[in-house]
Structure formats: C-alpha cells, structure tokens
Amino acid sequence: MIDLRSDTVTKPSPGMREAMAAAEVGDDVFQEDPTVNALQDHAAKLLGKEAALFVPSGTMANLCAFLAQTRPGETIILSEGAHPYHYEAANVAVVGGLLTCPIPDTLCKLTPDQIADKIVQIDDPHFSHTTIVAIENTTNRGGGACYTTEEVAAIGGLCRERGLRLHCDGARLFNAAVATGGSAEEYARSCDSICFCLSKGLGAPVGSLLLGTRETIYRAHRFRKLLGGGMRQAGVLAAAGLYALEHHIDDLREDHWRARQFREAMEAEGLQFPLPSPTNILYIDLEDAYGWVGALADEGVLVLPMEATRIRVVFHRDITDDDLARAIAVFRKRARKG
C-alpha cells in the first residue's frame, strides 16, 4: 500500500534501527539514561534553549508546556484549527482546568492583531485571564502552512509586551524551517516553550521534545511524571530521535518537492486544492470524499477522509518517486472517471 494518510506512518530506516539496537541505556526516571540525556542536550543546543525534555508524544509535549506555564482557570489563545483544540481530547480543560480562546483562520495561523484583540487582562473577577498564546508551525489543519521567523518574532514581541507566555507546537517545526529557510533556533528564540515531534516526517517511531528555560522544563518534568510519561530504558527510542535529527532533516525537502509534483499533476486533472500547502500536507476538496477514499484504497493508495467533501494527502520519507508516480496514476484514473 502507498500510505499517504499521515507522516506518522513512517517506519524506522535500517540505519535508525541499528542506532536503536546499539543504544546505551539506563533508567530515565532516575535521569540516568545516557542516550536520552544526549538527545535532550542535542535538542537544547539545536534550538538554543536552556533545557529539553523527551516525552512520548506531541500531545504530552503540548500539555506539559501548558501545565508548566499556567494555572487552572486561565486562558490559552490559539487557532480554532490548532491540534490541542481539535485533537487532544480536551486535555487542557480536563487536566489543566484551562479555557481556550480559539481564533478562526483558514491557514490556522495567528497574527499579533488577532491575538491582541482577544487578550483579557482586566482586573474583574468575572473573567478568565489570558496567560499563554499557542501557535502551531507548521499547521496541520491549515495544510502545512508555516510562519516565517519574522511572523513568530512579531507574536513573541506582543506576548512579551503583554506579559504572556508563547508556546509553539512545532510538531513539524523542521518542515517549516526547510520550507522558509528560517532555522529552528530562530523560531525558538521568540518562544518561551517549543516542542517538536520526532515521530512525524523525521521518521522516528516515538517521541517529542519540549524545550524552554531550565525552570519551565523542571516544572514540565513533574507534569510528565503526573501524566505517566516517565519512561525507563528510553534510550532505544532516544537513539532513533538522535539519528533522525542527524540524518533526516534535509530529506524533508524531498517530501515537499513530491507534494508539489503531486499537486501540479492533480491540478492539471481539475482537482481542487483549497489551501496553498507549502510543505507536505495537502487537502483536496471532492464531492464524495468517502467514495474516493474507498476507490483509491482498492487501487493500493491510502488517504485520509477529513469531512464528507475533503481528503488529506501527506507526503513523507517512506514515499519514493515510484510511489509518487503510482499515486498520481491512481488519482488520475479516478479523476477521469468523473
């Protein structure tokens, strides 16, 4: 099967598996796993942050970031399409006692003006105070849209001015970095906390990193424990992450290139792409999304239905040029059927 449902379906490469097999391990709950420590140090250096924490998932990275920087009853400003708003089982409300203030935007990006409009800081017991802003880079529901480093810096400037924390859900931060030419470190500079996933386009089987000041990460570490995210001989997983950071970042360019080739070929067939999609996530609007999903699967191509009239197609490192050609042929056949 050619699996275009998500970049989370990537499998560890042979080199990554070798690195995992050779990993030195210890008990990370005692902070004694040398490979986890090496991954955290490497990530902190790469993003120019004081400290990093290895967590099992992007969901836990976001939640630990919110818990470490807020108190129950406070408000998070975020996009209406943001992953924590849509896809994280209302964890910020259930676990954090937090209110969300979602802002609508087709690309799921926020601007300083949109944020400024929603900040609540008045001294009145009726209201929940805004204390944190969360942006997503790249945006999942926004079709892989990315912020430039200047856009993030402008949001960071507003947050500093208004005494708010800025968290970046950088599940696909390196996709944004290779697409815009901005470095992960430049993106991180404007944010109080930032996380990225190893288990998406970077191709590792498990794991995310949360980064911030020593104090924020110290607090996040406690919440990782509270959430049951303390892992023991996690060095086998951290080794995959280190391998991904050392060998796989540049390959993201190829995923973006294949996504572009696919889109151009399909636009020539008259398919409608509602979003610009500069990275690896494409949406296609169709009259009968479920019909398409079934027909494509019958021909060996998996895509994700988003709504009755929209599908998602995601390129990743396990899709070769041959897979791309085959996917285009299968889509073309279906498109010409009408």
Ligand SMILES: Cc1ncc(COP(=O)(O)O)c(C=O)c1O
């Ligand atoms: C933007 C974004 N943030 C967070 C996550 C959550 O990551 P995980 O599935 O590792 O919990 C995802 C997962 O797809 C995502 O796309």
